[in-house]
Amino acid sequence: MPGLRLNLRGRTAANAAFATGYALVFHGAPQWLSARGLRVGLASAGVAAAGYGVALSVPALRAKLIEFADQEPEVSPIEWAAVHIPIGTAYSEELIFRGTLEPLLANTFGPRTGPMLGALTFGLWHIHPARTAGDSVPGTVALTTLGGLAFSWLRRRGGSTTAPFLHHWALNAGGVLAPRLARRFGPVGPAQ
Known part of the structure; x- marks a missing residue:
């Protein structure tokens, strides 16, 4: 995909199209319309949002968040958080990994090994983005592998891909919005 040199909107469309095609070819079973998955997903997304709320309320953590506020996307932060993260990232990755690949791996290698291999x-999968961002590749792989294990647990707990999708969206959207809010409030809080 990097060779296509698409802008963010093009990458979002390409990611969603690829994920949908992948799921169709390999008989993905995301079970998006799951009440239990929605409940588990909203609860876990609430935990992620609360974590950002705590980080914004602690001056030292708020100061750290401000360091990330200058990473501007090609589009507005609202469009990035409301369109590109849910469709181009959370939908695409959760459909590929938790909705399709993980069940295939679990069927092949067993219910314990399959999710670990999927994670x-x-x-x-995050090596290229880490290199592009100048982040630590081993650190990114380790962190996203742990995230994959958590998303896998949410999928099993919620019985659908809806739960990890909502948590994934909350984490990534919070990562876009929280630094901008931190910058607005400043390291010691809004003026009284």
Whole structure:
């Protein structure tokens, strides 16, 4: 995909199209319309949002968030958080990894090994983005592999891909919006 040199909107469309095609070819079963998945997903997304709320309320953490506020996307932060993260990232990755690949791996390698292999694959999927951002590749792979294990647990707990999708969206959208809010409030809080 990097060779296509698409802008963010093009990458979002390409990611969603690829993920949908992948799921169709490999008989993905995301079970998006799951009440239990929605409940688990909203609860876990609430935990992520609360974590950002705590970080914004602690001056030292708010100061750290401000350091990330200058990473501007090609589009407005609202469009990025409301369109590109849910469709181009959370939908695409959750459909590929938790909705399609993980069940295939679980059927092939067993219910314990399959999710671990899926999480590791998810971690490796993030090598190119880490290089592009100048982030630590081993650190990114380790962190996203752990994230993949958490998303896998949410999928099993919620019985659908809806739960990890909502948590994934909340984490990434918070990562876009929280630094901008931190910058607005400043390291010691809004003026009284």
